[in-house]
Amino acid sequence: MLINKQLIEEQNSSLLANHKRSFEFVAEGINNLEEVINKLVAFQIAIPSWALGTGGTRFGRFSGSGEPRSLEEKIEDVGLLHALNQSSGAISLHIPWDIPSDAAAIKSLAAQYGLKFDAVNSNTFQDQPSQEHSYKFGSLQHVDKAIRKQAIDHNIEVIKQGVALGSKALTVWLADGSCFPGQLNFRGAWQRTYESLQEIYAALPDDWKVFVEYKAFEPNFYSMSVGDWGQSYLYASKLGPKAYTLVDLGHHLPNANIEQIVSLLMMENKLAGFHFNDSKYGDDDLTVGSINPYQLFLIFNELVEGMDAKGMNHATDLGWMIDASHNVKDPLEDLLQSIEAIMIAYAQALLVDSKALKAAQEINDVVAAQEILQTAYRTDVRPIVAEARRITGGAIKPITLFREQQVRKQLVKARGEKSTATGL
Numbered sequence: 001m002l003i004n005k006q007l008i009e010e011q012n013s014s015l016l017a018n019h020k021r022s023f024e025f026v027a028e029g030i031n032n033l034e035e036v037i038n039k040l041v042a043f044q045i046a047i048p049s050w051a052l053g054t055g056g057t058r059f060g061r062f063s064g065s066g067e068p069r070s071l072e073e074k075i076e077d078v079g080l081l082h083a084l085n086q087s088s089g090a091i092s093l094h095i096p097w098d099i100p101s102d103a104a105a106i107k108s109l110a111a112q113y114g115l116k117f118d119a120v121n122s123n124t125f126q127d128q129p130s131q132e133h134s135y136k137f138g139s140l141q142h143v144d145k146a147i148r149k150q151a152i153d154h155n156i157e158v159i160k161q162g163v164a165l166g167s168k169a170l171t172v173w174l175a176d177g178s179c180f181p182g183q184l185n186f187r188g189a190w191q192r193t194y195e196s197l198q199e200i201y202a203a204l205p206d207d208w209k210v211f212v213e214y215k216a217f218e219p220n221f222y223s224m225s226v227g228d229w230g231q232s233y234l235y236a237s238k239l240g241p242k243a244y245t246l247v248d249l250g251h252h253l254p255n256a257n258i259e260q261i262v263s264l265l266m267m268e269n270k271l272a273g274f275h276f277n278d279s280k281y282g283d284d285d286l287t288v289g290s291i292n293p294y295q296l297f298l299i300f301n302e303l304v305e306g307m308d309a310k311g312m313n314h315a316t317d318l319g320w321m322i323d324a325s326h327n328v329k330d331p332l333e334d335l336l337q338s339i340e341a342i343m344i345a346y347a348q349a350l351l352v353d354s355k356a357l358k359a360a361q362e363i364n365d366v367v368a369a370q371e372i373l374q375t376a377y378r379t380d381v382r383p384i385v386a387e388a389r390r391i392t393g394g395a396i397k398p399i400t401l402f403r404e405q406q407v408r409k410q411l412v413k414a415r416g417e418k419s420t421a422t423g424l
């Protein structure tokens, strides 16, 4: 379903007087207001095709209702989010969960909703019914050459699917690793993974990138073949200029300084982009900003500082994706919250007085440095983010509109009480 533009306008006009008041109150203290709003308008975050249904845990999955039953319906859902917030103008597909039967038709359907295709994701972490060999003991790292070949061929197939959709990057996340000491020779596993990645790299079109995503643990609990940013960086640097490191916020050991990782990867031109989510303990895939919004702000602070130092375009030079999905919320409301959290953190980072911060750092004024960062972080930028949505035709209050219009109820009516998102 499409959200009627008129409904958005009607809701906005009923909220306009209050909105203007809070907007003007914050806006008064911001020198570069126009620039901040333009940057917020340009900033788009890709929605993963696997986040549109209710996520499961390893203990089970409680399906929601009215989940998208096909790729077409997933695109429809992302279109709905984008109509509401004007900030989710891209979709990231997971192959083979979402193989388009007719790429041209899917591409034009997405275009109707104003959506582009972000990075395509391969999957060698589970066996598909049709496949010959099992990935039980790994894919690109496997000791058996035939299994490595199957995994390489799959990645090349994903690139082909992505080319047909106008995507420009392949994300490789490997579940490969070992669960027990002695199971793997670390150098052997590294070398085999590297050689497999080289073959995939060779199949990339000229204007494509490959993102090597790392994860500290799970599903393997002793070693992961791409376990941290150092290992990913090693692969990416040896592979060549089209290979980058992808940072998934939930893929670190507890208390890792992610903002420092981001800063250094950017310094070396090896940061691909993000999978946003939040976590308390491990790879919890919780709503972005739900646990640690200050960390999210600090990451954006490094991003803005680092991108500006290199003259990068915030909106287009890195890949911005959500990778979160959970059990207990309506997935669309969850995604609206995640996008809002990202936009808030980005807006706050744009407010940091970077000159004053640099000056404080030069004289070791630790107190002033903290004050500068926290002044930006403690600014309530929600009206600024809402204004960026409003002027582009989005809703001042997306979740309220989603609820008032009983969007989920309409989706259930169209798709059924017991529809389960494909791939989940």
Ligand SMILES: [Mn+2]
Pocket: 173, 213, 248, 275, 323
């Ligand atoms: Mn991820």
